[in-house]
Amino acid sequence: MKKLVTNWNNYPVVEADEITFEYGGELTYKLNGHPTIAHGNGRCYGDASLSESVISTLRFNKILSFDLNEGVVICQSGVLLSELLQIIVPHGWFLPVTPGTKFITIGGAVASDIHGKNHHVDGSFSRHMQWMNVLTGTGQTLTASRHENEDLFWATCGGMGLTGVILEVCFQLKKINTSYIRQKQIKAENLDEVMVLFAEHSDYTYSVAWIDCLKSGDQFGRSILMLGEHATAEELGTKKEKLSPKEKAILSVPFHFPSFVLNELSVKAFNAMYYAKNYRKIMDSIVHYDGFFYPLDSIMNWNRIYGRKGFVQYQFVLPLKESKEGLKNIIKRISKMGMGSFLAVLKLFGEQDDLISFPMEGYTLALDFPMRPGLAEFLDDLDEVVADYGGRIYLSKDARMKKEVFWDTYANAPQFKEILKKYDPDNRFVSELSKRLKLKD
């Protein structure tokens, strides 16, 4: 049965057959030779998990093992981070790496090789993985790790599902004493200041900044830097339950907003309000991890504020030495176009040099753009600028990059393609992304 499948930004939308499965063996006989791609909880912002046929992993969602002492989990790829948190937090464990939403699957975490606010300290998700099983295009289910089928391991971490279907994943959790975060928020007047602050506070486990891309002049790039450490039991005091995985009551955006609601004025007002909320230069507080890591998860369907036409999220990274000049150049262009973004998030990555993963040492900026005329051309121009600085675009948030840009900016692309050919010689795993970027032929 055909159904409409899309991801979090409602763009693009494809009509696809959906295959579901609960056991790995079941999947082997359900794959009927049509080109297909695994699809998790649909929280990425692109076309990596879209194809004429998709394999939903959401029913492949059992937790197979959880070592309470060592903090090692083995689970099937359809398990959501939100489900894991419910189970691991009460035992004093936390996700080693988490993105800004907990509603993604473990399979998605691997396929995107997700990064979080602790990238500069803990790297991306793959660093904490021990092994995984992958149903490859040859029909074999293979175990992949740093010691076994290494090429498959590295091509699957950040490989956007193109090696096959990620089945079981084994990874190491992070020890915590409480489910709270000791948070420090620092206001930065402009881009120069926030970059200095990032460097000064690089010993914090978690750091990220909200940046206002619409301000010009002295306040160009004004930001709020958010730093965090897992709170200790002493810091928490006796007021709160030490290890609670609470999930707050949820607000919901009930319908798709008409697209005129979001304009330059409303975005400016939002940013001004957000900036004014932090009335002191430095604010210290103890906050629950849920509010610290997942502020938007408490507003169900927040993507609907962008209307039915959807939006594009644009995330790039620039090498460290080019970051300052590059960010200035790019933010100026965005500001000038008035192509406002509700949310712009700035983060300093640590070192990483894997086969196909997105992060590299330097600054990454993520923005939302509501769909509107002229946006496509504007982003194509931005791509050129990013590429000229030696940066690249995050595939999990991409549905539009031209293939030339990808091949120019991902240095290991040829090697990646070779490995895909080895494990999927007949091109059984094909997505809109792999077609667009010519990763399979």
Add this chain to the structure above:
Amino acid sequence: MSKNALILGATSDMALAIARKFGTQGYTLTLAARNLEKLQVIKADIEIRQRAKVEIARFDAMEIANHQEFYNQLPVKPDIVFCVFGFLGDQTKAQYDWKMCEEILVSNYVGAVSILNIIANDMEARKQGTIVGISSVAGERGRQSNYIYGSAKAGFTAYLSGLRNRLCKSGVHVLTVKPGFVKTRMLDGMKTPGPLTAQPQEVAEDIYNAVANKKNTIYTRGVWRLVMYTIKSIPEPIFKKMKL
């Protein structure tokens, strides 16, 4: 000592929801189904999420000759049993293909009678226990689109009602559960009206409450009682001409 729950047909979505609910409430679970490999995975998951103790056993509703031995070999006899297995099948195919028809009849009715006879006798002798049978609203009135499945469920509903009549004298509680649409694999690919469609977790909640309150028959969602009352009250001369 914690109470022991035996779940027959334990790999279905509804059974899993029941197992999680009763596991959370402190029951020790024995999960029984055809496929041990699937049961292993479910056992691990429930032990981690619900922190419940789980045993597994192979059971096939269709293999009637083995039912007595299956029950004899259980190390602990259940305080509560859930008869969850069932098979929707393909109505059109079943009209022409006896194998399909027989599978529907045996897995929804004959197999259930066979295993519950054995368990009922044991519970009657022990003068305690609860039997929960998952029947269906489809058993309330035969419709052309699924009357073979429906007739098997009708038989099962009548069986449970008779069993209740017999066992209430021995202090054994028999609960008949009549689910309407439930969002499980059984309904994969079918579009069902939202207000009439329950999540498996809702059904499990309803069953838990009904067990606690010693109910005889429940509909889940509750609105199905009204829906079925309406459907049953249509006069046969009209009903037979309807497309249902």
